[in-house]
Amino acid sequence: MAMMVLDDNKSAAQPPLKNNIAEAIVRLHRRGATAHLTQLLSKLKPTDIATVLNGFPGPRALEIFGKIEPTEHAAQVLTELDDDHRRFLITDGPLEQIVDILLTLPAEVRSMAFTGLDEANSQRLSEALARAEAPLDDEPVDYKPGTAGALMEVNIIAMSDQTTASDAIQAVQALSSHDSIFYLYVLDDMQRLIGVCSLRRLILADPKKTLREFTHTRLIKVHVDTPQGVVANMITRYRLLAMPVVDEFGVLVGQITIDNLIDIIQEENTNAIMKMAGIGSKDTNVLAQSPFAIFRTRVPWLITAFVAYLIVSAILEGFEHTLEKVVQLAFFFPIVIGMSGNAGSQTGAVVVRGLALGTIHNAHFFKLLFKELGVNLIQGGFYGVCLAVASFAIFQNYLLSLTLGIAMTMSITFSAAIAMSLPFFFKRMGADPAVAAGPLALAFIDMVGSINYLTVAYFVFGV
Numbered sequence: 001m002a003m004m005v006l007d008d009n010k011s012a013a014q015p016p017l018k019n020n021i022a023e024a025i026v027r028l029h030r031r032g033a034t035a036h037l038t039q040l041l042s043k044l045k046p047t048d049i050a051t052v053l054n055g056f057p058g059p060r061a062l063e064i065f066g067k068i069e070p071t072e073h074a075a076q077v078l079t080e081l082d083d084d085h086r087r088f089l090i091t092d093g094p095l096e097q098i099v100d101i102l103l104t105l106p107a108e109v110r111s112m113a114f115t116g117l118d119e120a121n122s123q124r125l126s127e128a129l130a131r132a133e134a135p136l137d138d139e140p141v142d143y144k145p146g147t148a149g150a151l152m153e154v155n156i157i158a159m160s161d162q163t164t165a166s167d168a169i170q171a172v173q174a175l176s177s178h179d180s181i182f183y184l185y186v187l188d189d190m191q192r193l194i195g196v197c198s199l200r201r202l203i204l205a206d207p208k209k210t211l212r213e214f215t216h217t218r219l220i221k222v223h224v225d226t227p228q229g230v231v232a233n234m235i236t237r238y239r240l241l242a243m244p245v246v247d248e249f250g251v252l253v254g255q256i257t258i259d260n261l262i263d264i265i266q267e268e269n270t271n272a273i274m275k276m277a278g279i280g281s282k283d284t285n286v287l288a289q290s291p292f293a294i295f296r297t298r299v300p301w302l303i304t305a306f307v308a309y310l311i312v313s314a315i316l317e318g319f320e321h322t323l324e325k326v327v328q329l330a331f332f333f334p335i336v337i338g339m340s341g342n343a344g345s346q347t348g349a350v351v352v353r354g355l356a357l358g359t360i361h362n363a364h365f366f367k368l369l370f371k372e373l374g375v376n377l378i379q380g381g382f383y384g385v386c387l388a389v390a391s392f393a394i395f396q397n398y399l400l401s402l403t404l405g406i407a408m409t410m411s412i413t414f415s416a417a418i419a420m421s422l423p424f425f426f427k428r429m430g431a432d433p434a435v436a437a438g439p440l441a442l443a444f445i446d447m448v449g450s451i452n453y454l455t456v457a458y459f460v461f462g463v
Helices: 020-033 034-043 046-054 056-064 073-081 083-092 097-103 109-114 119-139 165-173 199-203 227-239 258-276 291-318 320-323 328-358 362-395 398-428 433-437 438-462
Strands: 156-162 182-185 193-198 241-248 254-259
Touching: 020 034, 020 056, 020 109, 034 073, 034 109, 046 073, 046 362, 056 073, 056 083, 056 165, 073 083, 073 097, 073 156, 073 241, 083 119, 083 398, 097 119, 165 199, 182 199, 182 241, 182 254, 193 199, 193 241, 227 258, 227 438, 254 258, 291 320, 320 328, 328 398, 328 433, 398 438
Parallel strands: 156 182
Antiparallel strands: 182 193, 241 254
16 A cells, blocks of 8 residues: 655755746636646646645635646645645535545545644544445445454554554544554555554654564464454453454454454353353353253253263173172262262363363374373372272271272273363364263263273172
8 A cells, every 4th residue: 555644844845846837827727727727737746736736825725726636646735735735625625525535545644634623624524534435334245144254343543564653643643533443553555464563562663663664563363254253262362452354365354352352252151161061052041941942952962971871871780790799889889980070070171171262272182181191190099099998997898999999090090081082072073172071071981980990890809
């Protein structure tokens, strides 16, 4: 994006025009030779025209300025005028023509044109510009629901990388609204995002330096099709106030602020909790639902667990002889299974949370597996010893204590492997890992724990 920076001292630095050119402009204007005057002005440089207009009274300068064509040429002349003449033309000129001219200017230069205007004229011009731009803003854009494009806002400030710090500060100060301005985005000539600068860094920068010289170029940005949940996780992880959104060409199209994502983050956390608890409904207000409606949302999540426990019952039948010979095993069955399930829930919560925040990735699987196995082996050994001592104090049976100690240690250790592997498996299959941390994981842990407990008893007692 080519930049045109307002500089009121430019005209003073230009060499004086020859008198015959200025006189020709005046003569054509007095004669009403509009066509010839427009043709002459179109051949002159913007700085030369501005030099002539700066020497005329405001009304005459305005009349001659209205004959400049095309609009882009008039816009360049406007940026070269001194403060007084520029304000006069913007204030007293035809509103429609001034709006057309300002719309051809980059946003930051257009904002600088408001400098020095009184509040009434500034508001009148701002409203006219808003009306002129409204059709463009209201054009429907086919962004998928639940993506960054559907959530983003376009109330951003972006400038060319060649803009100086002083010009950028003036442009920010001239804005009518500062509510959503957290960062200044820096663009190249193709409107592609190449840098970002906080307002604090902008204020502390050398006024003569261009934005390219001091802005951050290592960008954290998202595509218009990025899911909103991913955006929420990125903003949370990097502790950002806003996230720039670009299209497939890298062109800046908007931003998503933390304010936009508060509801999304809350919804994501609520859904994760619901899934981990085995509740499929997104409506957390149970008072507003009928019992049958609640039943329909919850029953599918428990079917898998129900089937798994039927399998556990069948497994227990296979070890009926062992349980008949050592009846005390049944007394401690709930403790072994319950503790392994609790330990697995701890591991599952850690893994699901890490996958949701992006702090844990597929590449971390084996590293995390060995770590959780180590942690739960220590936990299993500790509670295994405690249970063995407690059982011996009650029944004075060495073999029973040995069985309980080994079974508790192995069951808790195995629970870590199951609770950690299921979320990774679900994520690899494209499903929500939180589903694997609910009743499904507990059912598998209980199944494996039951088999482990009775198998250990079978070999220790030999029955």
